[in-house]
Amino acid sequence: MAAFISCHYFSSIPAPQCISPSISTTRGTCLVDRRRSLWIRRFGPRCSSGKPHRFRPEHGQKGKSFSLKECGFSIALAIGLITGVPALAYPAGPVLPDVSVLISGPPIKDPGALLRYALPIDNKAIREVQKPLEDITDSLKVGGVKALDSVERNLRQSSRALKQGRDLILSGVVESKKEHGKELLHKLEVGMEELQQIVEEKNRDAVAPKQKELLQYVGGVEEDMVDGFPYEVPEEYRNMPLLKGRATVDMKVKVKDNPNVDECVFRIVLDGYNAPVTAGNFVDLVERHFYDGMEIQRADGFVVQTGDPEGPAESFIDPSTEKPRTIPLEIMVEGDKAPVYGETLEDLGRYKAQTKLPFNAFGTMAMARDEFDNNSASSQVFWLLKESELTPSNSNILDGRYAVFGYVTENEDYLADLKVGDVIESLQVVSGLDNLVNPSYKIAG
Secondary structure, three states, X not given: OOOOOOEEEOOOOOOXXXXXXXXXXXXXXXXXXXXXXXXXXXXXXXXXOOOOOOOEOOOOOOOOXXXXXXXXXXXXXXXXXXXXXXOOOOOOXXXXXXXXXXXXXXXXXXXXXXXXXXXXXXXXXXXXXHHHHHHHHHHOXXXXXHHHHHHHHHHHHHHHHHHHHHHHHHHOOXXXXXXXXXXXXXXXXXXXXXXXXXHHOOOHHHHHHHHHHHHHHHHHHHHOOOOOOXXXXXXXXXXXXXXXXXXXXXXXXXOXXXXXXXXXXXXXXXXXXXXXXXXXXXXXXXXXXXXOOOEXXXXXXXXXXXXXXXXXXXXXXXXXXXXXXXXXXXXXXXXXXXXXXXXXXXXXXXXXXXXXXXXOOOOEEEEOEOOOOOOOEOOOEEEEOOOOOOOOOOOOOOOOOOOEEEEEEEOHHHHHHOOOXXXXXXXXXXXXXXXXXXXXXXXXX
């Protein structure tokens, strides 16, 4: 049985040290004042390893950063967000998204909520139960016991939606999972009554844990509504390792030279419904123990990154072919029935499209790749540490350019404590391995 997520933490967390990427002059120079340059310096992650890398989130290679076109994009966006003046399109380039789109909200930043909303289901009744429960998070932002009035309204709305929509909810559950769905709905009803008691007792501290429990029941019902895998992966990728569903992974990291943190286990949920090739590739590598013993290779306050093996290779070399294994860029867009492969949303001119797995949450997990090759991702992965000014939640300049395939759902805050040289002791699939098809790790050699 997998060990439960835990972190051994001894005292207050020191503020992480940020190492900002330098601005290269090889492909153009940006002249900005200090205030705006901070925005640009915090965008454009680079690889942290000593050897030359092709893989990085957005211009990560040392010595390469922004082109003139990209500098124009960043400056226009920065000026627009600072001053409120709409950003203008740069010459000979695509029209930039409206600033109002970039800062519209409120964004969903909770990884659990993002995963629930990303499920391939269409059942309005369960969503009407879910949303008021999710909104309790915002209600709790109000100070003191006044927040409990809003929590009670959220609870009444959700409870009413459950009573009115129970039959519609059950009709959406897969037939073979009906009994499980009924059991979860019963637990949800009981839990709502318990939350009502918590509110009446004005026990504010007990609200959030109970909310999390109720949303887990809702998420379980929604997962029971998914009837098989919802689409066909393109033929050229069909024989790759594919995760047709979801999987949960525990990543145990040994932290060096930090008096505050000894070791930590991060729980990661991988979403193969929206990124089957990307998630399948990662699970396959986990089962090969590819990452076990590997160091964190970049940790600069913007991202944590790993996946570059020792030696000259920059990626996973498949022993059956003795060649690097690469995967295509894979982006699922809201409203689409299947992911987009091989092209960024910018390439396609879909500037206002919303991704199903956005870079909203602290600990968003994605694939690093070559700056000029959309289909060059292999084994290097990164976790976004925070919402910088150029990566605002809901719509940002990473969405649609990098393949997100999961979120850290427990202990994500401790990612900020990781440093270059900390060691991934193990990565273990604790559930969902049966959703992996074409597992290449089972091939001899």
